[in-house]
Amino acid sequence: MNINTISYWISEAAVSIVKNQKIFWSGVAIMTVALFLISFFFLAFDMGNSLIGVVEESQGKIEVFLKDIDETQTAAVRTKIENIAGVNKEEMEYISKEEAVIRAKEKLPAGITEGVPASIYPASFIVPIFDLEAAKSIANQIREIEGVGDKEEDVQVNENSEFIAKVAMTIQVLAITILILTTVAGCFIMTNSIKLMIHSRRKEIFIMKYVGATDTFTKAPFVIEGLVIAVISAAIVILFTSFICNGLANIAESKAMFSFLSSTGNIMPQLSATLLIIAAGIGTIGSSMSINKYLDV
Numbered sequence: 217m218n219i220n221t222i223s224y225w226i227s228e229a230a231v232s233i234v235k236n237q238k239i240f241w242s243g244v245a246i247m248t249v250a251l252f253l254i255s256f257f258f259l260a261f262d263m264g265n266s267l268i269g270v271v272e273e274s275q276g277k278i279e280v281f282l283k284d285i286d287e288t289q290t291a292a293v294r295t296k297i298e299n300i301a302g303v304n305k306e307e308m309e310y311i312s313k314e315e316a317v318i319r320a321k322e323k324l325p326a327g328i329t330e331g332v333p334a335s336i337y338p339a340s341f342i343v344p345i346f347d348l349e350a351a352k353s354i355a356n357q358i359r360e361i362e363g364v365g366d367k368e369e370d371v372q373v374n375e376n377s378e379f380i381a382k383v384a385m386t387i388q389v390l391a392i393t394i395l396i397l398t399t400v401a402g403c404f405i406m407t408n409s410i411k412l413m414i415h416s417r418r419k420e421i422f423i424m425k426y427v428g429a430t431d432t433f434t435k436a437p438f439v440i441e442g443l444v445i446a447v448i449s450a451a452i453v454i455l456f457t458s459f460i461c462n463g464l465a466n467i468a469e470s471k472a473m474f475s476f477l478s479s480t481g482n483i484m485p486q487l488s489a490t491l492l493i494i495a496a497g498i499g500t501i502g503s504s505m506s507i508n509k510y511l512d513v
Contacts, residue, residue, distance in 0.1 A: 229440035246409040247449035250402035257398040261391045278343040279372040293363040304344040410502040446499025
C-alpha cells in the first residue's frame with residue numbers, strides 16, 4: 217500500500233459522496249439522530265448521578281449533641297467518632313456553644329432566642345457518612361461513646377436514609393440499563409443505515425470486482441465514506457450537546473436549586489470521545505462488514 221493508493225481511495229470516496237449526495241446525507245441524518253439519542257441519555261445519566269449525589273450529601277449527615285464536657289473530652293469524643301467505619305472524618309464539623317447560638321438566631325424567628333444564655337445550647341458534631349444505608353448503625357455506635365448526650369434525640373439521623381439509599385441505587389441501575397439499551401439501539405440503527413447505503417450501490421461494487429479489484433481495494437472507498445459520515449454526524453451532535461451543556465451549567469451557576477446541573481459542563485470531553493469512538497467504529501466496521509456480502513462475484 218502506498219500514498220498513491222490511499223490518495224485514490226480518498227478521491228473515490230469524495231467523488232462518491234458528491235455523486236450520491238442524497239444517500240450520503242440520509243446516512244448523516246440517521247447517524248446524527250442515533251448519536252443524539254445516545255448523547256441525551258448519557259447527559260440524563262450524568263444529571264441523575266449528580267442529583268443523587270446532592271441528595272445523599274444533604275441527607276448523609278448525623279448531628280451529635282454533646283454533654284457539658286471540656287475540650288479534652290470533646291477531642292476524645294471526636295477521635296472515637298472518626299474511628300467508626302463509614303464516617304467521613306475529613307468533612308466532620310465541630311459546632312461550639314457560641315456558634316450554636318448564632319445558628320439558632322439565623323434559623324429561628326427574632327425574639328425566640330432573645331435572652332437565652334449560650335450555656336443552654338449544647339456543642340455538637342456534624343458527622344458526614346459515606347453510606348446512607350449504614351446511617352442507623354453508625355448512629356447507634358456514636359450513642360455508646362462517653363460524652364455524647366444520653367437522649368435518643370441527641371444523635372439525630374434521617375429516618376429515611378436507608379430508603380433514600382435504596383431509591384438512589386435503583387435509579388442508578390435503571391439509568392445504566394437504559395443507557396446501555398439506548399447505545400445498543402443507536403448502534404443497530406446506524407449499522408442498518410450503512411447496510412442500506414451499501415446495498416443501494418451494490419452495482420458499483422460488482423463492477424469493481426469484475427474488472428479485477430481486490431477486496432481491500434473495493435472496500436476502502438466505502439469504509440472512508442462511512443468514516444466521513446460518522447465524523448460529520450459526531451461533530452454535529454457534539455456541537456449541539458456542548459451548547460446544551462453550557463446552558464445547563466449557566467443555570468446551575470445562577471440558581472442554587474439546580475446545582476446538580478453544574479457537572480454537565482465537565483463531561484463534554486468524555487462524552488465527545490465516547491461519541492467519536494462509537495461513530496467511527498460503526499462507520500468503519502459497519503461499512504466493512506456490510507460490503508462483504510457483495511464481494512463474492
